[in-house]
Amino acid sequence: MKKVLIAPSILSADLLKLEEQVKAVAENGADFIHVDVMDGHFVPNLTFGPNMVAALKRITSLPLDVHLMIEHPEMVIEQYAKAGATYLTVHQEACTHLHRTIQAIKEQGMKAGVSLNPATSLSTVENVMEDIDLLLIMSVNPGFGGQSFIEQSFQKIARAREMILETGKDILLEVDGGINNETAEEVVEQGAQVLVAGSAIFGSNNPVQAMNELKEIASKGIN
Numbered sequence: 404m405k406k407v408l409i410a411p412s413i414l415s416a417d418l419l420k421l422e423e424q425v426k427a428v429a430e431n432g433a434d435f436i437h438v439d440v441m442d443g444h445f446v447p448n449l450t451f452g453p454n455m456v457a458a459l460k461r462i463t464s465l466p467l468d469v470h471l472m473i474e475h476p477e478m479v480i481e482q483y484a485k486a487g488a489t490y491l492t493v494h495q496e497a498c499t500h501l502h503r504t505i506q507a508i509k510e511q512g513m514k515a516g517v518s519l520n521p522a523t524s525l526s527t528v529e530n531v532m533e534d535i536d537l538l539l540i541m542s543v544n545p546g547f548g549g550q551s552f553i554e555q556s557f558q559k560i561a562r563a564r565e566m567i568l569e570t571g572k573d574i575l576l577e578v579d580g581g582i583n584n585e586t587a588e589e590v591v592e593q594g595a596q597v598l599v600a601g602s603a604i605f606g607s608n609n610p611v612q613a614m615n616e617l618k619e620i621a622s623k624g625i626n
């Protein structure tokens with residue numbers, strides 16, 4: 404497998420020092436900047452919108468990995484394209500017409516991602532695998548940073564990797580939730596390529612050091 408990509412999640416950053424913290428990780432080894440958009444309905448928490456994506460776009464050239472934890476994501480696709488999102492990931496559980504939503508994301512010039520909650524089967528995305536650029540496996544129930552990794556996710560990651568290999572396409576396998584120095588290596592061993600980490604990076608006194616340590620540990624899982 405290729406190298407591990409790290410996507411620091413600004414959900415756990417200090418909002419009053421956001422520019423400084425994003426620049427620090429972006430200039431010292433981060434691969435994506437992960438933006439958790441929550442609407443207080445799909446998940447019981449409320450965070451940022453497209454204006455945050457536009458603001459980040461002004462301070463970094465890294466790909467912006469936007470994770471929409473919202474109902475009716477199809478209604479805001481254009482706004483996120485205009486804001487400068489690189490990857491736009493929607494939840495399978497929030498999309499009645501997932502295929503159409505994926506096409507709309509790509510028509511707007513973004514890369515399309517689909518995410519699954521821990522309780523959602525991989526079979527629900529079987530029929531759209533050929534259409535996506537990124538598959539995001541949630542290893543916690545979405546809504547908050549700092550939760551513990553759900554162990555059953557390892558198996559799901561391994562199966563997701565097989566499904567991706569079956570397509571023969573270059574689809575990124577991303578894992579989000581509870582990624583830290585204890586879980587990162589095995590997550591990669593099972594096939595994850597992009598690791599989202601919030602509290603493990605921004606919860607540290609030295610986010611850059613924590614990120615690079617995490618990347619080093621995660622890289623041991625490459626096989």
Ligand code: DX5
Pocket residue numbers: 412413414415437439470543544545546547548549550579580581582599600601602603
């Ligand atoms: C959770 C979000 C995550 C969150 C992860 O709903 O999707 O991206 O930032 O936080 P940690 O890494 O602390 O589990």
Ligand code: ZN
Pocket residue numbers: 412437438439470579599
């Ligand atoms: Zn996320």
